[in-house]
Amino acid sequence: MSAPRTWLVTGSSRGLGLEIVRQLLSDASNTIIATCRNPDNASSLKSLADNAKGVLHVVRLDVSDEVSIQSSVQAVEEILGSSRGLDYLVNNAAISSGNDTAFGFSVAGFESTLKSNVIGPALLGQVLLPYLLKGDRKVIVNFSSGLGSIGLDYGGQNATYSISKTAVNMLTYKQARAQPELIAIALDPGWVKTDMGGQNAPLEPHESVSEILKLITSLSLSESGKYYRYSGEELLW
Template structure:
């Protein structure tokens, strides 16, 4: 329990300031010499992003920064924060807005010395009543392409750009090494593989995920060339029971439709086993490599 003087002071301050004071208090209670591992989940208000936050918080000595476009409307995240013992921060970030990304990075850098993991989870496949995957060339249009590329391809690389300095500091702060580097994990999809494409369709989504993979590969090569212990991996979670996949689940075999809990558990296992040798890899939920 918090000391009486701190509890009284907390009751007189705003919710955001209360949380900041709690974070500081619990950080001061950590064992001497023990560095908390820090993960940032971009796109954390629902679906896989929310589940990543939940499972990361279940790990000992782990702090989580959850970002989303509208923190005030993210009730599930706020509830998690209330029960997190000060280990969860919620930060506003819109991955389609460069200023918003820069502001989020500035805010995080003022409260945290480093990052061990950046998870780019936000993605788009369909917008009810406005956009759905194109099954024919005749259905392709500029708006669909822009939406998909903006969120699925541009978002992860722009977020990675702003938070890379904090990931680079993991070597000094938490001992990131070639065998246990800081990690950028971008949620991709098998349909982004060009050589694996035998069905066609889904033009904008496929292309945006292919672009995301190329951008991620470029980052992996650059970090290695600079001898920075930051690994970049692209992860295919399989077909997961979320709002993203719900309209397209009818032809998915039950054993191939994963729960959010299973999918995130599998992906975190891959992330935890990532080394610099694996940087630049496109990996499926079962650990198998996917051809580009």
């Protein structure tokens, strides 16, 4: 059996987060702290426990809410106990305020996008750092997007979402440089059929997630601070 691993995944009620938890639960070596903002409504997530080989803990966590982030630490502490650390923090949860532009956006939409997509993941990294440092793998995966790349030149669409993902890329670089013993990467999951990706997306969630899990479970320190597509290809900043 492979070494036991502990995971915290944000936004696991649906979409890619739910699929990540589903695939992780097929391996008995995984303990997953699957977080979502409303566990009472997360029936798809909770039903994953039925056929699970791994261990599932569902914890309430709203990544746009500082109090919620701070109070989730106690739940993490209770689950991990005094001896186990956290091997993987997967900052997956995010929102998009739609197809706005640099000259046509709402302040409220911009603020809430930055709060959920950048400040929440950053704060979670900060409060969970002691647990990550105690883990064997010490990995932070920050979900970015191809739209966060300036080099890929995707044009003027989806401005506030794209700006938030560019900030996630810089957050990742800063985390990697500030804590050289961690492996922090920014990850583009590809264009995937979820509520966010829409039905025209070419990838199914299981296709993107199986590649993502292969990539992140084999990461080494020399890859920290980099920006990857789900397929393992390094992306232009």
